[in-house]
Amino acid sequence: MFKQSSVFMFQLYLVFIILFLTPICYLLVSQVVKLIVENRLFKTLIPFDRKQRLSKQQVLSLAKIYIHKKQWLSCILMLELYVKIDNPNLGEYYNSIGFCYQLINVNRLAKYYYSQAKEFSPSNILFLKNLAKAYWMCNDLQASLSIYKQILKLDPQNEIALKNIDLLVKQSKKML
Template sequence: MFQLYLVFIILFLIPICYLVINEIVKLLFENRLFKSLIPLDRSQKLTKEQVLSLAKIYIRKKHWLSCILMLEFYAKIDKSNLGEYYNSIGFCYQLINSNILAKDYYDQARASSPSNILFLKNLAKVYWLCNDLQASLSTYEQILELDPQNKIALQNIDKLIKKTKEVL
């Protein structure tokens, strides 16, 4: 009986240990990446990939303000990647339920790269969250013009048409 009890305890603890070790490895990797990306010398400039990796770490740790400030700083410095920076800032605002600010940044991202489907998809989603169904519908239609096989746009257009008919 005691051996059966030990077997059940071990079988229960193995998945828990795996999950804990997995999270510890993620934290160690993120901390190492974080320390390597923070430039010690003020003259060093991070690349776009490094900035976006650092933003992902800030987002995972829920350091919204640090992420937004860093991305806005690099958006002023690196004008060639404005769309990606504005899209990430919009994502931060969306995660903290500031959908109006998210909409503004997604709109700026779309203005910098009008044919980027990711920017359009995020903008359409935030329009939907702000109950601007017509703008969301037209944005999903823009996505379909660029990619006629986009499943997310097709599904959401059907949902939006049904929802606008209910409202009317």
């Protein structure tokens, strides 16, 4: 009787251990696989020859990897380098730099870079939305409202602009 009871307890113990460790193993394996995939992509994007330039898509993919890894400085420095050497894509690079600054809550610099992106592509709705959000984060509600109205001129059905205009009007009334 005692032997059967101890065998049952041991089996129950093993079942609980397996149930507990299986999700942990799954999470660990999925993170390791994700890391391997990112590192392979990272290695394929970095040119062996320093004279070789990356394409716009490669630069932006590399920026996404840096952002995902929270390597803000590396991302900003790489994008600043390509701002100097890749003139046709300045708007997208400036927007990405602004996004990095926004993620680390340096909203004044984000606003500056989003403004630079807007200069190169004044009708790009993504650039305008980012700029409006940066103005809002810097408590420049009137400028943010103005940018959202510009977005509505370009896209009258833009839900984000419509929603944020309502919120900004309400917030402006509270401040008065």
